[in-house]
Structure formats: C-alpha cells, structure tokens
Amino acid sequence: MxxxxxxxxxxxxxxxxxxxxxxxFIQSPMDFGPLNLLPTTTDASSDFGxxxxxxxxxxxxxxxxxxxxxLLSFLSASSxxxxxxxxxxxxxxxHGQAQALDGIVVDMCSLPxxxxxxxxxxxxxxxxADVSGGAMxxxxxxxxxxLGLAPRSWTDYLYITIGGTLSNAGISGQTFKHGPQISxxxxxxxxxxxxxxxxxxxxxxxxxxxxxLGGLGQFGIITRARILLxxxxxxxxxxxxxxxxxHTFTKDQELLVxxxxxxxxxxxxxxxxxxxxxxxxxxxxxxxxxxxxxxxKSSPKIYYCIELAVHDYQYKNTNVDQVVEAISKQMSHIASxxxxxxxxxxxxxxxxxxEEMSLRSSGLWEVHHPWLxxxxxxxxxxxxxDLLMDNISPDNFEGLILIYPLLRDKWGTNTSAVxxxxxxxxQVMFVVGILRSANPDxxxxxxxxxxxxHRHRRIADTAGARLGAKQYLAHHPTPAGWHQHFGPRWERxxxxxxxxxxxxxxxxxxxxxxxxx
Ligand code: FAD
Numbered sequence: 001m002x003x004x005x006x007x008x009x010x011x012x013x014x015x016x017x018x019x020x021x022x023x024x025f026i027q028s029p030m031d032f033g034p035l036n037l038l039p040t041t042t043d044a045s046s047d048f049g050x051x052x053x054x055x056x057x058x059x060x061x062x063x064x065x066x067x068x069x070x071l072l073s074f075l076s077a078s079s080x081x082x083x084x085x086x087x088x089x090x091x092x093x094x095h096g097q098a099q100a101l102d103g104i105v106v107d108m109c110s111l112p113x114x115x116x117x118x119x120x121x122x123x124x125x126x127x128x129a130d131v132s133g134g135a136m137x138x139x140x141x142x143x144x145x146x147l148g149l150a151p152r153s154w155t156d157y158l159y160i161t162i163g164g165t166l167s168n169a170g171i172s173g174q175t176f177k178h179g180p181q182i183s184x185x186x187x188x189x190x191x192x193x194x195x196x197x198x199x200x201x202x203x204x205x206x207x208x209x210x211x212x213l214g215g216l217g218q219f220g221i222i223t224r225a226r227i228l229l230x231x232x233x234x235x236x237x238x239x240x241x242x243x244x245x246x247h248t249f250t251k252d253q254e255l256l257v258x259x260x261x262x263x264x265x266x267x268x269x270x271x272x273x274x275x276x277x278x279x280x281x282x283x284x285x286x287x288x289x290x291x292x293x294x295x296x297k298s299s300p301k302i303y304y305c306i307e308l309a310v311h312d313y314q315y316k317n318t319n320v321d322q323v324v325e326a327i328s329k330q331m332s333h334i335a336s337x338x339x340x341x342x343x344x345x346x347x348x349x350x351x352x353x354x355e356e357m358s359l360r361s362s363g364l365w366e367v368h369h370p371w372l373x374x375x376x377x378x379x380x381x382x383x384x385x386d387l388l389m390d391n392i393s394p395d396n397f398e399g400l401i402l403i404y405p406l407l408r409d410k411w412g413t414n415t416s417a418v419x420x421x422x423x424x425x426x427q428v429m430f431v432v433g434i435l436r437s438a439n440p441d442x443x444x445x446x447x448x449x450x451x452x453x454h455r456h457r458r459i460a461d462t463a464g465a466r467l468g469a470k471q472y473l474a475h476h477p478t479p480a481g482w483h484q485h486f487g488p489r490w491e492r493x494x495x496x497x498x499x500x501x502x503x504x505x506x507x508x509x510x511x512x513x514x515x516x517x
Contacts, residue, residue: 035070036061036110044105049094050368051449054101054509056086061110065191065223068106072221073195075505084508084515087221089134089164092157094371095475097216098164099509106221108134108163115143117229127229128186133163133222140227141349150232150345152178156267157352163222168473169214169417171406171431173265173309176257179410181227182213182417189224193501197223206414211496214417216474217507218493219500233311236264236348237320239340240284241306241333242271242292246385249304252331253405254378254428256308262323265309267404270385272394273300285341285354292337302394304403306333309348368438368449372456373472375406377420378428380467387462388434391455402433416493418486420468431472434459482512 038059045055062068075083084103091098099105111134120127127149131140137151138158144150154172155165166188170181178184187201190212198220200209211219243249249268256266271277274294284290294303308327312320320342328338359365376384381403388401405428411419420429438444438452463469464484476482486493497504497513504513 035067036063037071037104040105043091044088044107045099046091047094047096047098048092048369049096049371050366051094051370051453052096052099054096054099056100056105057102058104060104060106062106062108064111065189065197068191068221068223069195069197071104071106071195072191072193072505076194076503082515083505085505086507086509087133087163087167087217089161090136090159092160092164093509094369094473096509097473097475097507101508103508108161108221109136110134111223113139114224115140117144117147117149119147119149126186129227129229131162131225131227133189133224134161136161137165138350138353141346144229145232145346148232149229150349151181151184151227152230153181153184154349155181157356158350159353159356162225162227166213166222166225167215167217171472173267173307173404175410176266176405176407177260177264177410179412180417182415183410183412184228185213185225186228187226188212188222190220191223192220193503193505201226207496208500210412210414211416211500213412213415215496216416216510216512218416218510218512219496219506221506231313233264233313233345235312235314235320235342236345237310237312237324237340237342238284238348239308239310239324239328239338240290241308241328241331241339242294242337243304243306243333244294244301246304246382248332249306250381250403250405250430252306252333253403255330256306256327257405257407257428259327262310262327263308264311265307267307267402269305269307270388270401270403271303271305272392272397272401274303275300276394276397277303284339285343285347290339292339294334294337300394302389306331311345312342363441364437364439367440368444370436370438370449370452370456371473372434372436372460374432374460374463374469375420375472376430376432376463376467376469378405378426378430380463380469381430381432383467384430384432384463384469387459388432391459392434397436398439399434399436402435403430405430416489416496418470418474418489420470421487432469433472476511479512479514482510 040056041059044059045053084100086098086100087106087108088098089108111132113135114132116130118128136159153174155170156172165181189199191197198205253268256263310320310323407427438449460471476485483490504515
C-alpha cells in the first residue's frame with residue numbers, strides 16, 4: 001500500500017475518533033494525505049431555503065471520485081463510526097437536505113467538471129453526454145450547444161448540479177413530453193455507501209441505478225451521469241396566454257400537453273393580482289413590452305397564465321408564428337391577451353437567471369424561501385386551488401405560484417421518485433409550486449417565517465390526506481411522515497437502504513433514516 005494511503009487511513013481514523021468524541025476537533029485544515037478535508041464552511045451549513053443551518057464537522061472537497069470512495073469505504077468499514085455524509089451540489093435545497101449535522105459534507109462542486117459529448121451517427125445511434133455529478137446544468141448546456149445538441153428535459157433554473165436534480169427528479173415545462181430528467185439517463189457512475197464505485201444502467205446493476213434516481217441522496221453519490229441529448233433548436237417561440245377562469249386555464253393546459261408534436265414546453269402560474277404582474281417581469285425578456293392590462297386594478301381579481309414554447313429549428317423551415325397561431329386558435333384564453341416573443345434557445349432555457357440577477361441586485365435573493373412543491377392528481381386540482389386561496393393572501397404574497405400538467409406515463413415506475421398513487425388510470429397530474437420569499441428586512445423574520453412554514457405544512461397535510469397529493473422536493477419532520485409519503489413504495493425504498501447503505505451513513509439531512517434507527 002502507498003505511504004500516502006496509509007497516512008490517509010490513519011488520519012481518517014483520527015477524524016472518526018474525534019467525530020465520535022464530545023470535543024470539537026477539526027479547527028484547521030488537516031493533513032489527510034491526498035484527501036482534501038477542511039473545517040466546516042458557511043456554505044456547507046446553509047442552503048437556498050435559509051431555514052435550517054446545520055453545521056457539519058468537516059467538509060470534503062474531493063478532487064476525484066476516488067476521494068469520495070476512500071472516505072466512504074473507510075467510514076463504512078469502521079464499526080466506531082457514527083459519522084454521516086451528505087453530498088452537497090449547489091445547495092439549492094430548502095430544508096437542509098444537503099446538510100450533515102456534525103457529519104461530513106462532500107462538496108460535489110469541487111470535483112473537476114468533466115463533460116464528454118458523443119454525437120450519434122444517424123438512425124438509432126443516439127447522442128449523449130457523460131458529465132460529472134457536480135457539474136451544473138448550465139455548463140452542460142453551454143458545452144452541448146457547441147455541437148448543436150442539448151439535453152431534452154430541464155429544470156427552470158440551471159445553476160444546480162446534475163447529481164442534485166437527479167436525486168430528486170428534475171422537472172420543467174418539457175417534462176410532459178420527455179419525462180423528468182431521471183427518465184433521460186442512460187447510465188450512472190455511483191459511489192455506494194460502502195465506497196464501491198459502480199457503473200450502473202437499466203441493464204447493469206439496475207437496482208442501484210433505479211434506487212439512486214429520485215433517491216434523495218440515500219443510496220450512493222452520483223459521480224457521473226450519461227445524459228440523453230437531442231438536436232437543439234436555434235430559437236424558441238415563447239408565448240403567454242391569460243385566463244380569468246381556473247377551469248378554462250387547466251383545460252387549455254391539458255389540451256397543450258396532448259399536442260407533443262407541436263408544443264415543446266408548457267407551464268403556467270397564478271397571477272394573484274394584476275399589480276404583481278406589473279411589478280415583475282416574471283422572467284419575460286426585459287426588452288419586450290409585456291404590459292398586460294386587464295382593467296381590474298380598482299377591484300382586484302385573480303388571473304392565470306399559461307406559458308408555452310415551440311422550438312424553431314431553422315433547417316426545418318417551419319413557420320413557428322403560424323404554429324403558435326394555429327395552437328392559440330384552439331385555446332380559450334382571454335381574447336387579445338396572448339403575448340409572444342422569439343428568443344435564442346439558450347436565453348429561453350436560462351430565463352430564470354435574469355430574475356436571479358434582478359433579485360440579487362435588490363438584495364432579495366438571499367432571503368428565506370419557504371417553498372412547497374406538490375404533485376396533485378388531476379381530480380383534485382380545483383380543490384387544491386381553493387385550498388391555496390384559503391391559505392394565501394394575494395396582497396402580501398412575495399413570489400410565484402406555478403401550476404402545470406405532467407403525464408404519468410413519462411415516469412418510470414422503478415426509480416425512487418414518488419408520485420400520487422395511481423388509483424385511477426388518469427394520465428394527467430399537476431405540479432403545484434408555491435415559490436415564496438420571506439424577507440427579514442421587510443418584517444418577515446423568525447415568527448413570521450415559522451407561521452408561513454406552519455401554513456405550508458397545513459396545505460401539504462390537507463392536500464395529502466384529502467386529494468392524494470405528494471410533496472416534490474419533500475420535507476417531512478418525522479420518519480413516520482416519510483413512511484406515509486412513500487406509501488406503498490416504502491418497503492422498496494427501505495429495502496434499498498438496507499442493501500446499499502445499511503449503516504445509514506448517507507443523506508442525513510433528509511431525516512428519513514436517522515442514525516441508530
Ligand atoms: P443540493 O441542494 O446540493 O442537494 C439536494 C439533495 O441531493 C441532497 O439530498 C443531497 O445530499 C443530494 N445530492 C446532491 N448531489 C448529489 C450527488 N452527486 N449524488 C447523490 N446525491 C446528491 N427543481 C426542479 O425539478 N425543477 C425546477 O424547475 C427547479 N427550479 C428551481 C429553481 C430555483 C431558483 C431553485 C433554488 C431550485 C429549483 N429546483 C427545481 C429545485 C432543485 O432541483 C433541487 O433543489 C436540487 O436538489 C438542486 O440541486 P443542488 O445541486 O443544489 O442539490
């Protein structure tokens with residue numbers, strides 16, 4: 001064995017003994033041979049939610065997947081170990097999911113970002129990218145566009161990591177057509193809790209592959225993913241249509257997702273009051289005169305907006321204006337309230353970045369984010385809307401409420417992702433995202449934040465019990481809550497934990513399998 005390896009093992013043993021002792025240990029960087037293990041950092045004990053701040057005892061900044069493997073193989077072999085480990089991507093979780101109280105956070109973004117692209121040669125020969133787990137989707141977009149290619153399925157925001165979104169699902173307006181990001185993965189490289197590096201796929205070590213996709217960081221650390229690519233359009237026709245009736249709004253969304261040959265993207269949001277629309281560009285291009293006036297300022301009313309997009313492949317010679325016009329003729333939006341703009345594909349996919357920059361410049365990015373996301377069966381979507389309106393005051397809501405349809409058959413049934421139970425044969429379900437900001441500088445500090453969290457929990461619990469809704473990017477305060485969340489899928493999830501992480505080392509921030517249980 002190399003001398004450096006022996007040093008690393010000795011030092012890891014010291015680390016574990018100190019982690020298990022009541023005394024504070026790593027105060028400064030320690031020599032762990034080739035392992036870059038540092039004292040805790042502010043980043044590692046916080047996230048986008050700014051609700052929980054759990055400090056780890058140490059942060060591993062891996063230089064290669066081998067560093068992660070070394071750490072985990074040592075921890076899992078040590079019977080002394082009470083140590084937990086959380087992979088942290090970009091830390092855009094809400095409730096401390098990537099945190100590890102008194103454990104070790106693995107900073108995936110310190111892995112070198114490697115992106116290898118393969119362009120298929122023709123009929124049946126697919127294009128794909130091999131990407132490191134800590135790379136961000138924006139990096140993959142930038143690189144793949146150089147070859148005229150791009151992934152098929154996205155999230156709205158791209159400054160998050162491949163491993164982070166694949167541990168959840170990864171959804172956006174393309175999901176109705178191509179499935180979530182986890183349905184677009186050909187192969188993964190995973191370091192298991194035992195420190196083994198396994199290359200898995202739907203046909204090789206399929207149980208690990210399926211466990212890790214949507215697996216909330218419980219079964220292994222994704223160090224590399226092979227992601228399906230398609231030809232990228234040059235431009236996108238991006239349109240918004242407005243409604244004053246919820247039923248008409250959701251009916252039109254369902255109509256759009258039944259036209260995958262013409263429509264490439266469908267989302268939607270609630271306009272809580274007309275004023276809110278004027279106060280924010282909601283990420284429509286700033287240079288566009290987007291100024292709808294419904295004439296309801298004196299008597300506020302709630303509106304709904306469908307957002308759709310059609311890809312413009314210039315080589316195909318399709319007239320996207322005509323396509324959007326033909327689609328809109330079948331829709332029942334408020335006459336004269338259809339707005340559209342043509343933008344580059346890159347700008348369309350990266351649209352939330354504009355909003356981020358604007359919020360950052362006014363100090364509104366780094367505030368509390370008590371977000372709640374749910375998957376709601378179609379049969380319950382009107383009741384869900386009423387439940388939201390009973391619990392949200394349009395006048396003091398900062399943020400966005402997204403509502404858009406997904407199709408159940410685009411989701412595999414073997415991954416760890418949780419959808420509403422498929423009691424009915426209904427294909428359509430909706431994602432509802434309450435993406436709320438709470439600014440301490442505007443009076444929403446501790447008590448106000450707790451009240452919002454309490455209210456969201458009440459919405460989630462009621463929607464779960466009455467409508468069969470399931471949380472996405474879920475947060476449950478107790479293991480019993482998780483048990484209920486998984487429902488009939490619990491046994492498989494728990495079996496996978498026993499198989500791939502029997503000592504419950506991984507993913508402590510999710511609170512699903514507390515250490516010692
Ligand atoms: P982190 O927050 O760092 O980690 C999330 C979880 O994954 C943790 O449990 C962590 O331990 C685990 N994990 C991280 N990396 C790995 C890895 N390599 N291997 C195994 N486990 C790992 N989501 C959507 O689906 N659609 C959206 O449109 C969308 N928009 C968003 C917009 C914004 C502004 C923000 C802040 C979030 C949005 N999200 C969206 C949510 C986002 O997808 C998740 O929060 C995702 O986890 C973020 O990735 P991350 O790299 O920040 O992960």
